Amino acid sequence: MTSDGTPGTAEPHEGIPPTGHGAALSIDTSVAHVARVYDYWLGGKDNFAADRRAGEQAIQAYPDIVYSVRANRAFLARTVRYLAKDAGIRQFLDIGTGIPTANNTHEVAQSATPGSNVVYVDNDPVVLTHARALLVSDERGRTNYIDADLRDTGRILAEAALTLDFSQPVAIMLMAILQHIDETEDPYAIVDSLLAAVPPGSYLAISHPAADIETEAMAQMAERLNKLMAEKVTFRTRPQVARFFDGLELVEPGMVRVQTWRPASEIEAKSPAALWGGVGRKP
Ligand SMILES: C[S@@+](CC[C@H](N)C(=O)[O-])C[C@H]1O[C@@H](n2cnc3c(N)ncnc32)[C@H](O)[C@@H]1O
Numbered sequence: 001m002t003s004d005g006t007p008g009t010a011e012p013h014e015g016i017p018p019t020g021h022g023a024a025l026s027i028d029t030s031v032a033h034v035a036r037v038y039d040y041w042l043g044g045k046d047n048f049a050a051d052r053r054a055g056e057q058a059i060q061a062y063p064d065i066v067y068s069v070r071a072n073r074a075f076l077a078r079t080v081r082y083l084a085k086d087a088g089i090r091q092f093l094d095i096g097t098g099i100p101t102a103n104n105t106h107e108v109a110q111s112a113t114p115g116s117n118v119v120y121v122d123n124d125p126v127v128l129t130h131a132r133a134l135l136v137s138d139e140r141g142r143t144n145y146i147d148a149d150l151r152d153t154g155r156i157l158a159e160a161a162l163t164l165d166f167s168q169p170v171a172i173m174l175m176a177i178l179q180h181i182d183e184t185e186d187p188y189a190i191v192d193s194l195l196a197a198v199p200p201g202s203y204l205a206i207s208h209p210a211a212d213i214e215t216e217a218m219a220q221m222a223e224r225l226n227k228l229m230a231e232k233v234t235f236r237t238r239p240q241v242a243r244f245f246d247g248l249e250l251v252e253p254g255m256v257r258v259q260t261w262r263p264a265s266e267i268e269a270k271s272p273a274a275l276w277g278g279v280g281r282k283p
Helices: 034-041 051-061 065-087 105-111 125-129 153-160 187-196 213-226 237-244 266-271
Strands: 091-095 117-122 143-147 171-175 202-209 275-283
Touching: 034 051, 034 065, 034 275, 051 065, 051 143, 051 213, 065 091, 065 105, 065 202, 091 105, 091 153, 091 187, 105 117, 117 153, 143 153, 171 187, 187 202, 187 237, 202 237, 237 275
Parallel strands: 091 117, 091 171, 117 143, 171 202
Antiparallel strands: 202 275
């Protein structure tokens, strides 16, 4: 991984450093996995030949994917900063952590508002090997990591309750993960069960690859990834993504392309990115 997210500057390597979780981990390097493909697009080095092959196939279909993932990371940082600074949120449940890169949720939240507590959740063993780097609990706040699948909301909520106080508002972060839950697995019910566990004044933040922006290129990319990657993808239209916010009050500017959600600069707003994103408040 690079610390600044610069494209293509890191030398790929095939070794994951031992972390102490090591013995029980089984990392399948023969098939591409989304956490590692995403790391490749971000210019990181925690990826293997199969991940790079899938990543390159996707780039050929939709070259702007490398800008899209950076715009997604920038959106994540802006939403966390908004939630910590403007919305007064002190607790974050970030599901689909990804391999650590620049501006991880706990870093943004705890630098915006010391005392913020963050629980990360992911089901990828490579992310787990990096969990220690995420588990920086100090005077700036507590950080914890759960090795679990988004589909297992009961377990996520039970384990998160060891760190977070569910009687107080929580921001649920689902950044670029819901595309891995297809319609047969009812992603709307999964999101509803998470929202049911948090009190009014809590927030939901989502980014989601679009099926109705750069339609042809995105469809091509999805087709290629679904042939090569372990986690299948279902890209969604704006109304399909908006449905995740049913019953919530959308924060201005609503559900928009991620690069246009409160951009920090003109340049940021103009970045090519085919993802829908928004932040909603539970009334
Ligand atoms: C595209 S990355 C996004 C990372 C980060 N949220 C971001 O927006 O920069 C998706 C992450 O979700 C994780 N993931 C995918 N499906 C999952 C599931 N069913 N349960 C838990 N994590 C999952 C992957 O391992 C990967 O780390």
